[in-house]
Each structure stands twice: as C-alpha cells, then as structure tokens.
Amino acid sequence: MTGTIHIVDDEETIRDALAFLFASRGLAATGWGSGEAFLEAQPLDDCACIILDVRMHGLSGPEVFERLRAMGSEAPVIFLTGHADVPVAVSTLKAGAFDFVEKPFNDNQIVDLAKAAIARFVRRQVETRTVDTIARKIRSLSAREAEVMERMIDGKLNKQIAGELGIAIRTVEVHRGRVLAKIGAGNAAELARLVSPVLPMLGASRQDGGGA
Amino acid sequence: MTGTIHIVDDEETIRDALAFLFASRGLAATGWGSGEAFLEAQPLDDCACIILDVRMHGLSGPEVFERLRAMGSEAPVIFLTGHADVPVAVSTLKAGAFDFVEKPFNDNQIVDLAKAAIARFVRRQVETRTVDTIARKIRSLSAREAEVMERMIDGKLNKQIAGELGIAIRTVEVHRGRVLAKIGAGNAAELARLVSPVLPMLGASRQDGGGA
DNA sequence: CGGTCCATTGCGGTAACCCACAATAGCGGC
DNA sequence: GCCGCTATTGTGGGTTACCGCAATGGACCG
Numbered sequence: 001m002t003g004t005i006h007i008v009d010d011e012e013t014i015r016d017a018l019a020f021l022f023a024s025r026g027l028a029a030t031g032w033g034s035g036e037a038f039l040e041a042q043p044l045d046d047c048a049c050i051i052l053d054v055r056m057h058g059l060s061g062p063e064v065f066e067r068l069r070a071m072g073s074e075a076p077v078i079f080l081t082g083h084a085d086v087p088v089a090v091s092t093l094k095a096g097a098f099d100f101v102e103k104p105f106n107d108n109q110i111v112d113l114a115k116a117a118i119a120r121f122v123r124r125q126v127e128t129r130t131v132d133t134i135a136r137k138i139r140s141l142s143a144r145e146a147e148v149m150e151r152m153i154d155g156k157l158n159k160q161i162a163g164e165l166g167i168a169i170r171t172v173e174v175h176r177g178r179v180l181a182k183i184g185a186g187n188a189a190e191l192a193r194l195v196s197p198v199l200p201m202l203g204a205s206r207q208d209g210g211g212a
Numbered sequence: 213m214t215g216t217i218h219i220v221d222d223e224e225t226i227r228d229a230l231a232f233l234f235a236s237r238g239l240a241a242t243g244w245g246s247g248e249a250f251l252e253a254q255p256l257d258d259c260a261c262i263i264l265d266v267r268m269h270g271l272s273g274p275e276v277f278e279r280l281r282a283m284g285s286e287a288p289v290i291f292l293t294g295h296a297d298v299p300v301a302v303s304t305l306k307a308g309a310f311d312f313v314e315k316p317f318n319d320n321q322i323v324d325l326a327k328a329a330i331a332r333f334v335r336r337q338v339e340t341r342t343v344d345t346i347a348r349k350i351r352s353l354s355a356r357e358a359e360v361m362e363r364m365i366d367g368k369l370n371k372q373i374a375g376e377l378g379i380a381i382r383t384v385e386v387h388r389g390r391v392l393a394k395i396g397a398g399n400a401a402e403l404a405r406l407v408s409p410v411l412p413m414l415g416a417s418r419q420d421g422g423g424a
Numbered sequence: 425c426g427g428t429c430c431a432t433t434g435c436g437g438t439a440a441c442c443c444a445c446a447a448t449a450g451c452g453g454c
Numbered sequence: 455g456c457c458g459c460t461a462t463t464g465t466g467g468g469t470t471a472c473c474g475c476a477a478t479g480g481a482c483c484g
Contacts, residue, residue: 081298084296084297084298085296085298086293086296086297086298086301086312086314087314089298089301089302089305089312090301090305090311090312090313093301093302093305093306094305094311099302099306100298100301100302101302102298102299142429142430142431144430144431144432152401153401153405154401154402154405155397155398155399155400155401155402155403155405157469157470157471158470158471159469159470167431167432167433168432168433168434169433170432170433170434170435171431171432171433173471173472173473174431174432174433174473175431176471176472177471177472177473180472185367186367187367187400187471187472188367188399188400188401188404188471189364189365189366189367189400189401189403189404190366190367190404191367191401192400192401192402192404192405192408193365193366193367193404193405193408196404196405196408196409197408197409354459354460354461356460356461356462369439369440369441370440370441371439371440379461379462379463380462380463380464381463382462382463382464382465383461383462383463385441385442385443386443386461386462386463387461388441388442389441389442389443392442399441400441425484426483426484427482427483427484428481428482428483429480429481429482429483430479430480430481430482431478431479431480431481432477432478432479432480433476433477433478434475434476434477435474435475435476436473436474436475437472437473437474438471438472438473439470439471439472439473440469440470440471440472441468441469441470441471442467442468442469442470443466443467443468443469444465444466444467445464445465445466446463446464446465447462447463447464448461448462448463449460449461449462450459450460450461450462451458451459451460452457452458452459453456453457453458454455454456454457
C-alpha cells in the first residue's frame with residue numbers, strides 16, 4: 001500500500017461515488033464531510049493524494065489547501081469544482097495544486113489523475129528521504145567540523161583551512177577524517193557530490209553540535 | 213534593457229491599450245496581430261515576456277504557446293482570455309504558463325505580472341548561462357577524459373580508475389590533470405561541486421571531443 | 425569530583441595526488 | 455611523408471591526504 005486517497009467534499013453523494021470508484025480500481029480511499037473534519041484528523045502520514053471540493057460549508061477547498069501547506073504537507077491536491085472559476089483554478093495551481101477538475105468529471109480521468117498524483121508523491125517521498133538522510137548527517141557534525149567541511153567542499157587544502165581557522169594542520173586532519181566518517185564519504189570528491197546539493201537548503205536549521 | 217514584452221492579440225484595441233500601458237510604465241512592448249505573425253518574426257532573443265490572447269483568428273494562444281515551447285523558448289507566457297475556460301487555464305498552467313488572466317483585467321495587475329514574469333526570466337537567464345558555461349567545458353573534454361572525470365566525481369582512486377579502464381595509473385593521472393585544467397577546478401572536490409549538478413542534464417548531448 | 429564529549433596538537437608512517445621531462449604510437453589533414 | 459592532436463606509459467620527486475597512538479585542556483552533567 002502506497003498511501004490513501006482522501007476525499008473531502010460536503011456532498012455525501014460525490015464522496016461515496018468517488019470512494020466506490022477508487023475501491024473498484026483497487027485504490028484505497030477515505031471520505032471526509034468537511035475540511036475541518038479532515039484537518040482535525042490529520043492523517044498526514046497516510047496522505048498520498050487529496051481530493052478537495054472547492055465550495056464547501058465551513059472551510060473552502062483552497063482554505064484547506066492553504067492550511068495543509070502551512071502544516072508542511074507536500075501531498076498532491078486535486079481540486080473539484082462545480083463552477084467555472086478561473087481565478088481560483090489559477091491561484092491554486094500556481095500555489096502548487098496538482099490539478100483542477102470541473103464537475104461532472106470523467107471516471108477514468110479522475111482515476112488516472114489520482115494515480116499520477118500518487119506516483120508523484122511516491123517519487124518525492126524517495127527524494128525527500130534521501131535528502132533527509134544527508135541533512136541529518138550534516139546536523140550531526142560539530143560546529144568546527146561543519147566549518148572544516150564547508151572548506152573541504154570548496155576544494156581547499158588542509159593547510160589553507162588551518163590558516164583560515166587559525167589551528168594546526170593536524171587538527172584539520174582530525175576534523176576532516178571525522179566529517180568523512182560521519183557523512184559516509186570516502187573522500188572530498190564524494191563528500192562534495194553528496195553534500196553540496198543539500199547544503200543550500202539548510203540555512204537556519206543548523207545548531208551547535210557539540211561543546212566547547 | 214532587459215527584454216521586450218510581446219503582445220499577441222487579434223484585437224487591435226487591446227494590443228494598443230496594453231502597449232500604451234506598458235510604455236507609460238517604462239516597459240518596452242511590441243504588438244502582434246496574430247500568432248502566425250509573431251512566430252514568423254521569431255524575436256526569441258528579445259522575448260522577456262509574452263502575452264497571448266487565448267481565442268484568436270488562426271492559431272489560438274495555447275497553440276502558439278505549444279509551438280514556442282517546441283522551438284525551445286523558455287520565455288514566461290501570460291494568457292489573456294475573455295471567456296471562463298477552466299480546462300484551458302489548467303492545461304496551460306500545467307504546461308508551464310506563467311499566469312492566466314481573465315478580461316477585463318486590472319492595469320496594475322497586468323503590469324505587476326509582467327514585471328514578475330520578466331524578473332523570473334532574467335533570473336533563469338543567469339542560471340542558464342552559468343550551467344551553459346560548465347556544460348561547454350564538459351563538452352570540450354575528450355571521450356577518455358570524460359570517462360575519467362565521471363569516476364573522479366564518484367571519489368574513486370586513480371588506481372581504481374586505472375583498473376576499470378584497463379590503463380596505467382600514470383595515464384589516469386594525465387587525464388585527471390587535463391580534466392581539472394579544462395573545467396577550471398583545483399581538485400576533485402571542486403570538480404564534483406561544479407559538475408555533478410550539471411551532469412544529469414547532458415544525457416545525449418555529449419560528442420566525442422577529440423581524436424583516436 | 426569523575427565521566428563524557430569535544431577541540432587541539434604532535435610524531436611517524438603509508439598511500440595518494442600532481443607535475444616536469446621524455447618517449448611511443450595511431451589517426452587525419454596538407 | 456611531415457605535422458598536429460590524442461592516448462598511452464615510464465621515471466623521479468615534491469606535496470598532500472589519511473590514520474593510529476598519545477596527550478592536554480575546557481565545558482557540561484550527574
């Protein structure tokens with residue numbers, strides 16, 4: 001099981017129709033009668049795809065979408081609408097919605113869209129996990145080790161690094177060895193390849209990893 | 213001058229109104245009466261932003277958009293439409309359009325959108341130029357040098373590379389030196405940092421850079 | 425106060441990198 | 455056939471990287 005499709009619509013007819021449709025195609029789906037109910041349950045871990053009706057009692061689809069993104073959810077969202085609302089379509093798509101479909105929809109179209117959304121979700125999950133693994137390793141470095149690593153990636157020699165940090169070459173060697181061990185790289189080239197794409201995404205999240 | 217705004221609309225009234233509007237805000241703009249006329253002139257180099265009417269005589273806006281992309285243009289496109297056409301809005305945005313605006317539009321909104329589009333265009337131009345510089349250097353490598361470089365980035369030792377390629381260590385050293393010189397890196401770490409983000413984008417574009 | 429973690433440094437040695445000098449050999453063009 | 459480009463290899467030597475062993479000193483915790 002790769003994840004569940006969550007259907008949020010205040011019309012029970014549509015909810016049930018979609019749930020039945022997905023079930024008949026072998027896709028797991030759950031229905032929610034309102035945005036509030038869905039958000040409160042927060043089944044974030046299990047969200048591979050979210051289908052939101054635009055106009056609902058209480059929170060609207062776009063409002064639910066906005067809160068999901070604010071909560072950090074990256075799940076693909078497919079909007080359903082019964083009214084030709086171009087501005088809403090444009091703004092949600094520009095905000096990262098997966099698709100925007102007008103009712104009445106075609107069964108095969110919706111199923112294909114949901115499958116594509118889940119496929120994208122799975123792909124991103126894999127990428128994110130890879131990045132997170134590296135990021136966690138980087139955060140496990142002490143402050144000094146991080147300083148040394150940054151300079152290693154720039155291709156600086158131990159001698160230069162020692163000069164910049166005002167410490168002995170031997171000390172740089174020790175840090176360098178620890179960096180390679182913690183990141184799991186055999187040498188500076190591998191380190192640079194692994195870490196350099198992730199570094200720019202870590203801006204303010206570093207914290208002092210050690211004492212002194 | 214960062215580039216020109218190209219307005220493609222078969223209604224002269226709108227063309228002129230937009231051209232006047234942009235001119236009054238200090239933005240250079242040119243009008244075209246049809247998609248065919250615009251495509252034929254191919255002012256690709258000068259396209260910082262393209263405004264396309266959806267429904268026109270001859271080629272429709274989306275058709276023009278599709279041909280532009282097929283021609284390799286990455287310029288941001290803003291669609292204008294007089295009709296609430298959600299499917300067209302969705303498909304064009306998913307295909308990479310910058311925005312989709314319904315008439316009648318607000319003057320300030322259009323100007324701000326055009327400015328944002330131009331800003332994105334300029335930013336991408338800079339990125340593209342950086343990537344192209346590296347890509348050109350990579351293409352200047354001989355076939356053998358490229359094979360060696362690939363393994364350098366993986367952090368392999370000269371000894372390992374020599375084994376894989378069935379050549380002497382000394383030969384690997386020579387290629388290694390030439391790779392670093394051609395790319396402009398001081399060592400393998402810098403090489404990996406510079407080249408590894410660009411490599412995946414070069415799939416089929418490599419060609420033999422040298423003799424025998 | 426002892427234990428833990430980290431930064432720091434030194435010694436000595438192996439292995440790897442980098443380069444100048446020198447030479448052989450195949451391919452394509454004039 | 456000569457020239458130029460590239461690939462290939464060797465010799466020898468200076469510079470670096472990397473590692474084990476050993477030790478000192480500061481900060482924090484129970």
